[in-house]
Structures are given as C-alpha cells and as structure tokens.
Amino acid sequence: DQTLVGTLKGHSDDVNxxxxxxxxxxxxxxxxxxxxxxxxxxxxxxxLVGTLKGHSDDVNxxxxCES
Numbered sequence: 001d002q003t004l005v006g007t008l009k010g011h012s013d014d015v016n017x018x019x020x021x022x023x024x025x026x027x028x029x030x031x032x033x034x035x036x037x038x039x040x041x042x043x044x045x046x047x048l049v050g051t052l053k054g055h056s057d058d059v060n061x062x063x064x065c066e067s
Contacts, residue, residue: 006046011035019062032059 013034020043021028027043038052038059 008039008041008046008048010039010048010051011037016058016060017062019064021064030062030064032062034058038062 008029008031011031011033015031015033017032019030021030028049029041029043030038031041032038036053036055036058038055040049040052041047042049
C-alpha cells in the first residue's frame with residue numbers, strides 16, 4: 001500500500017538520502033539533505049529526535065551499521 005501517512009518537515013532544502021534503523025522496538029528514519037544536515041526521526045510518531053550539523057557540503061548518502 002502506498003498511502004501517504006505523514007510528511008516530515010524540518011529540512012530547508014531537498015532531501016537526497018534516507019536510511020531506516022530499528023533499535024529496541026523503535027523505528028528511526030535518518031534523512032540527509034542539501035541543507036548540509038542529517039535529521040533523525042521516529043517513524044511511529046513522526047517526531048524529530050535531533051539534527052546533525054556541520055557537514056561542509058550536501059549530505060548525499062547515509063548508512064546504518066548494526067552493532
């Protein structure tokens with residue numbers, strides 16, 4: 001099913017990359033943008049967990065490593 005369930009607002013420019021990670025029953029979505037930030041969201045309630053700033057250029061790819 002491809003029904004839109006929500007829109008995550010917070011980046012000030014195009015989003016180039018997404019990564020999904022599940023930890024202790026919580027599903028997270030990371031988004032990388034041309035605004036030079038990466039944002040971490042919870043999927044269930046679509047809330048912003050935090051923003052990683054300081055990239056010198058666009059964030060074009062993301063990867064999640066399992067520990």
